Amino acid sequence: MEEGGGDPLGLLCRVGRPAKPAFCTSGQNPGGGGQLGGHRWALEGQAENRLAVPTRVRSPGPPEARQQQCRTHQPTNPKESPRAPSSARDFILMADSEPLPTLDGDPMAMEALLQDVFGIVVDEAIRKGTDASEKVCEWREPRELKQLLDLELRRQGESHEQILERCRTVIHYSVKTGHPRFFNQLFSGLDPHALAGRIITESLNTSQYTYEIAPVFVLMEEEVLKKLRSLVGWSSGDGVFCPGGSISNMYAMNLARYQRYPDCKQRGLRALPPLALFTSKECHYSINKGAAFLGLGTDSVRVVKADERGKMIPEDLERQISLAEAEGSVPFLVSATSGTTVLGAFDPLDAIADVCQRHGMWFHVDAAWGGSVLLSQTHKHLLDGIQRADSVAWNPHKLLAAGLQCSALLLRDTSNLLKRCHGFQASYLFQQDKFYDVTLDTGDKVVQCGRRVDCLKLWLMWKAQGGQGLERRIDQAFALTRYLVEEIKTREGFELVMEPEFVNVCFWFVPPSLRGKQERPDYKERLSQVAPMLKERMVKEGSMMIGYQPHGPRANFFRVIVANPTLTRADMDFLLNELERLGQDL
Numbered sequence: 001m002e003e004g005g006g007d008p009l010g011l012l013c014r015v016g017r018p019a020k021p022a023f024c025t026s027g028q029n030p031g032g033g034g035q036l037g038g039h040r041w042a043l044e045g046q047a048e049n050r051l052a053v054p055t056r057v058r059s060p061g062p063p064e065a066r067q068q069q070c071r072t073h074q075p076t077n078p079k080e081s082p083r084a085p086s087s088a089r090d091f092i093l094m095a096d097s098e099p100l101p102t103l104d105g106d107p108m109a110m111e112a113l114l115q116d117v118f119g120i121v122v123d124e125a126i127r128k129g130t131d132a133s134e135k136v137c138e139w140r141e142p143r144e145l146k147q148l149l150d151l152e153l154r155r156q157g158e159s160h161e162q163i164l165e166r167c168r169t170v171i172h173y174s175v176k177t178g179h180p181r182f183f184n185q186l187f188s189g190l191d192p193h194a195l196a197g198r199i200i201t202e203s204l205n206t207s208q209y210t211y212e213i214a215p216v217f218v219l220m221e222e223e224v225l226k227k228l229r230s231l232v233g234w235s236s237g238d239g240v241f242c243p244g245g246s247i248s249n250m251y252a253m254n255l256a257r258y259q260r261y262p263d264c265k266q267r268g269l270r271a272l273p274p275l276a277l278f279t280s281k282e283c284h285y286s287i288n289k290g291a292a293f294l295g296l297g298t299d300s301v302r303v304v305k306a307d308e309r310g311k312m313i314p315e316d317l318e319r320q321i322s323l324a325e326a327e328g329s330v331p332f333l334v335s336a337t338s339g340t341t342v343l344g345a346f347d348p349l350d351a352i353a354d355v356c357q358r359h360g361m362w363f364h365v366d367a368a369w370g371g372s373v374l375l376s377q378t379h380k381h382l383l384d385g386i387q388r389a390d391s392v393a394w395n396p397h398k399l400l401a402a403g404l405q406c407s408a409l410l411l412r413d414t415s416n417l418l419k420r421c422h423g424f425q426a427s428y429l430f431q432q433d434k435f436y437d438v439t440l441d442t443g444d445k446v447v448q449c450g451r452r453v454d455c456l457k458l459w460l461m462w463k464a465q466g467g468q469g470l471e472r473r474i475d476q477a478f479a480l481t482r483y484l485v486e487e488i489k490t491r492e493g494f495e496l497v498m499e500p501e502f503v504n505v506c507f508w509f510v511p512p513s514l515r516g517k518q519e520r521p522d523y524k525e526r527l528s529q530v531a532p533m534l535k536e537r538m539v540k541e542g543s544m545m546i547g548y549q550p551h552g553p554r555a556n557f558f559r560v561i562v563a564n565p566t567l568t569r570a571d572m573d574f575l576l577n578e579l580e581r582l583g584q585d586l
């Protein structure tokens with residue numbers, strides 16, 4: 001049976017897959033027991049393949065209450081359970097006398113749990129999750145997966161070992177996006193420094209809104225944003241980390257509208273004439289979502305033609321603006337894209353900036369995908385003209401592998417537009433008589449209240465790699481893309497959709513039965529079925545993951561994203577060989 005098949009969880013009836021405690025390295029634990037971080041493990045009922053139940057070693061001299069609490073970690077006999085509280089007073093008494101079966105207030109147990117979990121994470125998610133000889137995914141039909149996961153939340157808590165098994169199971173059935181065979185999304189790879197930043201962020205669990213509770217991160221965020229702005233070409237400005245590029249784009253739309261019609265903050269849509277915004281047909285769908293979400297409506301999104309490479313045609317932009325005006329709409333924003341989602345195209349920013357300047361429109365650049373190219377001296381020309389933008393959305397969680405989520409909205413504005421547009425001066429949070437410089441309380445710039453810290457992962461990675469190291473990664477991704485493209489050109493059965501200008505490689509795999517049959521009337525229809533079939537096969541085998549899509553009149557084709565910084569030519573070769581193998585009988 002393949003690894004993980006059958007019932008690898010079976011937590012509640014049996015623990016079949018021998019749980020490997022993180023500390024149980026070779027040579028240790030000869031007698032079937034061991035000790036780490038305050039746990040003593042005694043293997044009980046080994047012959048019956050039963051769970052090794054950890055018996056907790058108490059921390060030296062714990063208070064009475066803690067000893068009592070430790071006992072309650074073990075599954076309790078329902079008859080011995082404390083009487084269920086029936087009034088607020090019962091709850092208060094219970095809190096005083098009978099600690100709940102959690103690790104609260106037991107630092108040694110908490111540390112032991114986290115060390116064990118971290119061992120599992122390092123082993124299963126990081127080591128195996130980035131090992132090319134392991135599977136990239138472990139596909140299960142939803143119904144089966146639901147059973148395997150045993151998702152139901154119950155009244156009774158579970159033991160330490162059961163929880164560890166839960167962690168293993170979650171990782172086992174999750175897709176390993178750091179795996180060198182994961183080409184499916186615009187994010188991939190696993191940068192260890194960024195991950196360290198994410199772990200610290202999660203552990204500190206603070207909110208980015210005030211200097212009071214996030215002093216380090218308020219200062220750090222500003223420094224990181226300043227660095228990103230300088231790469232755009234601005235020596236001043238503003239910005240904020242947003243929960244993803246879609247939200248960054250929405251912020252830009254809201255800011256553009258507010259700048260032109262500040263009244264709309266109070267009066268809403270009543271303060272507005274019919275507005276029109278412009279973007280190319282290759283734009284990310286978040287532009288339409290944003291228009292709907294902000295009450296502009298998707299009708300206000302005017303779709304500008306793109307050329308055969310997927311780049312916005314500035315002359316058509318001019319035409320669309322005239323049309324919108326003739327229909328009584330007020331053009332207020334153009335959203336250009338640097339690195340389109342499917343084809344990886346870069347819009348001609350200078351020419352679009354000229355149009356915006358002529359019409360007094362806000363110029364937004366959605367560089368969620370392509371923004372990181374600014375780090376490369378060799379390739380940054382693709383974004384020439386970006387310095388003329390009013391706002392830029394840039395996702396370091398994509399090409400830079402900073403980890404989800406890391407998306408910056410950058411602004412050229414120096415008039416505090418963000419705060420004027422979104423601020424509400426909540427007096428319980430943003431007191432003006434604080435003992436420090438209250439301009440450091442940046443939380444009122446955003447529509448959220450609590451906000452994740454997204455700067456540390458990027459900052460730490462940047463500190464470790466330096467701008468040079470990050471530049472090398474970008475250049476390497478371009479170079480490997482070139483290698484893949486040249487290989488595709490030499491192989492029978494592979495056909496490029498177009499020469500890529502970025503790291504999106506779009507191509508068809510034409511299976512043996514369709515080769516040379518382009519004249520058949522059903523050729524396109526049959527070719528369209530190939531990518532979904534191969535996708536199913538690769539996912540079910542767990543050998544790799546590549547995205548596919550139709551595109552306008554084009555039949556479904558594969559889109560490989562060459563972004564993971566650990567990729568090599570061998571991975572590119574594997575990818576093509578694997579498609580040949582999976583599709584040889586089609």
Ligand SMILES: Cc1ncc(COP(=O)(O)O)c(C=O)c1O
Nearest residue numbers: 186244245246284341366368369
């Ligand atoms: C060009 C572009 N803009 C915006 C986004 C949205 O970014 P996010 O997924 O962080 O919301 C994407 C996502 O792929 C994208 O490709």
